[in-house]
Amino acid sequence: MNNNITVLEIDGKAILHNLNYFKQKLQENTKILAVVKSFAYGSSSVQVAKFLEDKVDYFAVAYANEGIELREAGIKTPILVLHPQIPNLQSIIDYRLEPNLYNFKIFNAFLKLADQVPLMNYPIHIKFNTGLNRLGFWHTDIPKIITSLKATTHVKLQSLFSHLAASEDLEEQDFTVNQINNFAYIAQQFYKYLDDEPMLHILNTSGVINYPKAQFNMVRIGIGLYGFGNDKHETNQLKNTHNLKSIISQIHIIQPGETVGYNRAFTAKRPTLSATIPIGHADGISRRLGNKKGFVLINNQKAPIIGNVCMDMIMVDVTKIKCTEGDEVIIFNTQEMVQHIAKTSETIVYEVLTGISNRVKKVLKS
Numbered sequence: 001m002n003n004n005i006t007v008l009e010i011d012g013k014a015i016l017h018n019l020n021y022f023k024q025k026l027q028e029n030t031k032i033l034a035v036v037k038s039f040a041y042g043s044s045s046v047q048v049a050k051f052l053e054d055k056v057d058y059f060a061v062a063y064a065n066e067g068i069e070l071r072e073a074g075i076k077t078p079i080l081v082l083h084p085q086i087p088n089l090q091s092i093i094d095y096r097l098e099p100n101l102y103n104f105k106i107f108n109a110f111l112k113l114a115d116q117v118p119l120m121n122y123p124i125h126i127k128f129n130t131g132l133n134r135l136g137f138w139h140t141d142i143p144k145i146i147t148s149l150k151a152t153t154h155v156k157l158q159s160l161f162s163h164l165a166a167s168e169d170l171e172e173q174d175f176t177v178n179q180i181n182n183f184a185y186i187a188q189q190f191y192k193y194l195d196d197e198p199m200l201h202i203l204n205t206s207g208v209i210n211y212p213k214a215q216f217n218m219v220r221i222g223i224g225l226y227g228f229g230n231d232k233h234e235t236n237q238l239k240n241t242h243n244l245k246s247i248i249s250q251i252h253i254i255q256p257g258e259t260v261g262y263n264r265a266f267t268a269k270r271p272t273l274s275a276t277i278p279i280g281h282a283d284g285i286s287r288r289l290g291n292k293k294g295f296v297l298i299n300n301q302k303a304p305i306i307g308n309v310c311m312d313m314i315m316v317d318v319t320k321i322k323c324t325e326g327d328e329v330i331i332f333n334t335q336e337m338v339q340h341i342a343k344t345s346e347t348i349v350y351e352v353l354t355g356i357s358n359r360v361k362k363v364l365k366s
């Protein structure tokens with residue numbers, strides 16, 4: 001492998017371990033939808049989806065173009081597009097992606113298109129808002145939706161779903177249980193008045209962990225596949241999947257009083273060895289990690305970031321580390337390191353992972 005560049009290694013075995021960990025929490029018939037939106041949480045949706053295609057029932061992406069990329073890579077698994085937009089509905093059909101229809105505007109636009117083509121029993125998904133207040137129909141829309149669906153053979157209601165607002169937060173248990181109950185009630189109306197029996201799903205990763213009884217027919221797992229549960233115990237059962245590595249480009253000897261980097265933010269108090277690493281804020285390293293808040297590992301030792309994070313580089317203190325130009329640098333390769341970065345950057349692990357830019361080479365090792 002070319003290790004002369006900054007690379008994100010995606011650990012296929014770890015993803016598989018995580019998938020199996022969630023599988024053993026599921027009932028036998030519960031289907032698994034793997035969420036691979038946003039480059040499979042900052043990695044590579046194509047590589048991850050190819051790796052998982054014979055192991056899961058569904059994929060989900062946020063936008064149509066993400067689904068098109070998977071189809072163009074030869075992925076045949078059903079793909080739910082969580083946030084399709086009216087201008088993209090034709091390409092959704094062209095690539096046999098399955099739209100989430102979340103209000104009458106997009107629902108009617110799709111039905112109209114389905115009628116024009118015409119499509120036959122094209123799989124669609126309908127989302128209900130049960131409290132997140134982001135996307136979804138309201139329960140009072142049910143009769144109108146059912147009337148429209150009864151009047152067409154162009155589409156087939158493949159699933160009904162909703163999304164939890166605070167599944168990771170046990171202090172919000174009452175709210176979440178209420179969301180789940182409202183969803184069950186909505187589903188009942190559809191089962192009562194439609195001949196089809198659409199699949200039902202509401203749980204994301206922390207939903208599976210905290211509300212296992214609400215599995216319905218399928219669960220949508222994102223962050224869990226990539227190594228994070230909603231608490232320490234769960235995360236310990238999972239394996240780290242994203243390993244971000246680079247190398248030392250150059251080492252400088254900094255004399256006392258000299259400074260390092262933009263704005264001269266670091267001043268050497270004693271003779272200091274500074275190593276320059278080819279990864280910066282444009283690659284997903286937050287500027288908040290500068291000035292010794294963040295560190296990397298070189299030959300198993302912590303090297304703090306000194307001065308400000310640049311767009312394309314960071315400088316780290318290697319005064320006490322035996323190393324040379326070309327040596328490997330670990331930006332992160334454990335859940336603890338990702339969590340530390342999230343904490344120091346004042347964000348959550350989702351943002352650390354999805355923030356790894358596409359300038360970084362992504363390689364899945366299975």
Ligand SMILES: *Cc1c(COP(=O)(O)O)cnc(C)c1O
Pocket residue numbers: 035037082163203204205206220221222223224
């Ligand atoms: C992103 C997303 C998920 C996955 O959530 P995780 O917490 O990463 O498991 C599931 N469902 C919807 C609608 C989403 O947008």
